[in-house]
Amino acid sequence: MGAQYYPLPPSVKGERFPENDPTRRSKLEPKPPLITLLSDSDTDSDSDSGSDTSASVHTSYDNPVKEDKDGNVYSYCRTTYLHALLESMTSIEKKGYDSLMELGATPLERVYVFN
DSSP states (O other), X not given: OOOOOBXXXXXXXXXXXXXXXXXXXXXXXXXXXXXXXXXXGGGSEETTTTEEGGGGXXXXXXXXXXXXXXXXXXXXXXXXXXXXXXXXXXXXXXXXXXXXXXXXXXXOOOOOOOO
């Protein structure tokens, strides 16, 4: 995804590990760009092909929606945002494990995940 988020609780200022940075703040922006879900032109049928272009509009309950004054509907994909957050958290965890190995810890062989 490429985004470099750094999620920290809102009340937290600074980070101690994997990098000691007392001024570190949470970074949760920018969110993915807005995409058009539906506009007035999407509701018209294409007379040449006989297809309705609104059938290709992606809508989902995981997309928060904004509507502008012209009736165009926009959203950013929250699943894309969550994916980027999880990738960033994975990167932070990897830095932590790498730091521990540099200090002499046993190399990580497996990670257990419980839900």
